[in-house]
Amino acid sequence: MRIGLLTEGGYPYVSGDARLWCDRLVRGLGQHGFDVYALSRSERQQGEGFVELPTQVGRVRTAPLWTAGDDGMAYGRRARRRFAECYGELAAAVCAGDAVGDAAGAASGDGSLDVADRFGSALYGLAELVREEGGGLTGALRSETAVRALESACRAPGALRAVRGARVPDLLTVADRIERTLRPLSLDWYDEQNGLGSVDLCHATSGGAAALPGLLARHFWGVPLLVTEYGVRLRAHYLDACEESGPVRALLAAFHGRLAAEMYRQAALITPGNTHARRWQERCGADRAKLRTVYPGMEASRFWEVGERGDCADPDTLVWVGRIEPDKDLVSLLHAFAAVRKARPKARLRIIGAPAERPAAAAYRADCKALAARLFPDEVGDVRGIGGRPVPPVPPVSFEEIGGPDAPSLAEVYAAGAVVVLSSVVEGFPNSLVEAMFCGRATVSTDVGAVVEVIGGTGLVAPPRNPRALAEACVALLRDPERRALLGAAARARALELFTVEQNVAAFHGIYLEIVSHCPVRRAATGATGEPQPFAVPAEAHVGARWTESGTRPTSASGPRWATEAAGAAARSGVAGVRSESGAAGAGSGAAQEPVPAGKGTR
Incomplete structure (x- = not known):
């Protein structure tokens, strides 16, 4: 079968989200063909180029989300009137109550489905307008007509209380954000011969803008849609809008809630990456019968040697691995380690972080280093080595990067520590914990996101933002090597069973076959006069x-x-x-x- 793989800010670009997972999926399913439809998030990402693509990738089509790309086309009077009707319906559906609550109510059959139908009809009406007119939607979505439609919807009876006070700057901001999300409606990907109409299945690797082309392919040609969410886009939109005004937050939350509900409603199947994401999807109205949890696959071979060996270089070393940013709460970790040092004076904490790419991340890293210097001042001692020369003391806390002399590879980092720690206050799927489990390491982590689901009963869990509880769990494992070994062996067995690339690829292989067998695309052949031709496509044509x-x-x-x-x-x-x-x-x-x-x- 031919799969239309829909991505946003990731594969096939060199950098981005879910790049490795998509590449492993495509290479693992060599019996299928893939057409990749990719949305880029920045000029830098687009300029970096593609990864080396396997032979089963037949077509790659890209489009930017970071620039409007207005074609300069202006609608005529009839098209403007039609746009005003569709956008007005869209705005009215967005402002008509709590989108997330209505979606959950619609799933239970309380009558809220009418609003969802209005939103879907308006969305597909805009897409049909673009196809008939050949473009022009980008300028229309930023026009005064769009802003006035939003204003009327905010002032209408029954509108959300939070949006009634929206001012003109708020409406301009919302119109701009909606236009950015709906840019895929204006793409030239929707063709039955050389576009999404020619595939057997659309697989959106995330929600939001990436799933929009799949929705249109289903609307125009009945192509089934599979949606995979390892990080829920709706939650990300909530976090991105936290610094906006109240009316802007309410309008954007309602719009993205309606879009997510429509995506879940039209999808043939939805594959969350964990139960945490699954709860978000159910809250947004996803039918439980459509949900299949598929854990992301990770490469276990590079950790195989460490996992088989089982021993550690230093039984008093704690290891933390990840991106150094506020969500990881290294401040609580450092305070917890101060308590660990009182109980275990020889304990050491190695913080292995990726290079800081943003100024905010670099500033947070500097703050953490300053805090570590205050909590653990340099110990100056007269330690003599070979030849009587002084040996500098080993710092209790070290900040390192992968590829350095002390951390040449992730496997060697995990091999150097006895316990792996995760201190996050916000977490999706904890990749560092899975890597530690592949290495047979006992773990101490905070109870956030999918952490408990991932580790099962193979590690210790503490409440987030609780340095004392985190320290007590670390000390308990440092003092008991037999318990560490038992938990590490159980963790490795669990990871090899649930979180490997092979498990992930096999799951999607079965899901692809299931969807296509239940929802085949019906393509009717027509003659020169447009009349349908029965039996024009014999079974042998598919061989x-x-x-x-x-x-x-x-x-x-x-x-x-x-x-x-x-x-x-x-x-x-x-x-x-x-x-x-x-x-x-x-x-x-x-x-x-x-x-x-x-x-x-x-x-």
Whole structure:
């Protein structure tokens, strides 16, 4: 089958979100073909170029989200009137009550579905207007007509109380943010021959703007939509708008809530990455019958040697790995480690952080270093080494980066410590904990996000922003090597069962087959006059071989010769989605692949 992979700010660019996960998924499903439709978030990201793409990627189409790209086209009178009607309906649906609460109510059947239908009809009406007019939506979404429609919706009876006081600057800000989110409506990706209309399945790797092309493909051609969310976009929008005025926050929250509800309503299946994300989706109206939890796959091979060995270089060392930013709450960790040092004077804390890319992250790193210097002043002692030369004391807290002389690789970092610590106050899927589990390390972490779901009963958990509880858990494991070893072995077994790349790829292989079998795309062939032609596309047209042209036909029920030739021809020509009944793999696989039963590995 051919998959339309929809991404935002990630694959196939060199940097970005979920890049590694998408690359492993595409390479792991070599029997399918992929067309990548990517939205870039910055000029820098777009300028960095693509990663090396596998042969099963047949088409890559990109578009920027960081620039408006107005085509300068102006609508005529009839088109302006139609735009005003559609945008007015969209604004009215956004302002008509709590979007998230209404979505949950709609799922329970209390009558709120009418508002969701109005929002969906207005959204698809705007998309149809773009197709008929050939563009012009970007300028219209920023026009005075759009701002007046928002103002009327805010002043209408029954509108949200929080938006009634919206002023003109607030409305301009909201119109600008809505235009940015709806930019995918103006793209030229929606073609039945060379666009999203030609794929068998759209797989959106996140919600929000990335899922919009999938919604339109479903609306125009009935292409089924699969939505994967490892980080809930709606939650990210809430956090991004926290510094805006009250009316702006309320309007943006309502708009993104309506969009998320429409996306969940139209999706054939939704695959959250953990229960934390699943709860957000259910709150936004996602049908539980459509939800399949699929944990993100991570590469376990690079941690295999450390996990097999099991020992640690220093039984008194704590290791923290991640991005140094306020959400990770290193301040609480440093205060907790001060209490650890009182109970274990030889304890050491190694903070391994990625290089700071933003000024705010660099400033936070400097603040943490200053706090560490105050809590743990340099110990000046007359320590003599070889030849009687003084040996500088090992600092109790060190800030390091991956690739340095003391931290050449992640595996060696985890191997150097006895306990891995996570101190976050906000966390999605804790990748550093999974890496530590692959290495067979006992963990101490805060109870945030999907932490408890990931570690199960294989680590200790403390409340967030509680340095005392965090310190007590660390001391308990440092004092008990047998307990550390037992928890580490259990953690490794759990990680190898649930969080590997192989598990993730197998789950999506089964989900793809399930969706296409239940929701096939019905494409009708038409003649020169536009009349439908029954039986114009025979079953043989889906086989990647040319035996129908050469006159060679299967002469037996099993047909091993032509089935094998079909699979081989597909592999040579790059045609994906071909599979013989005998189990011969399609393009790029090189080995037989057993089909995964529907739903296997998705829970």
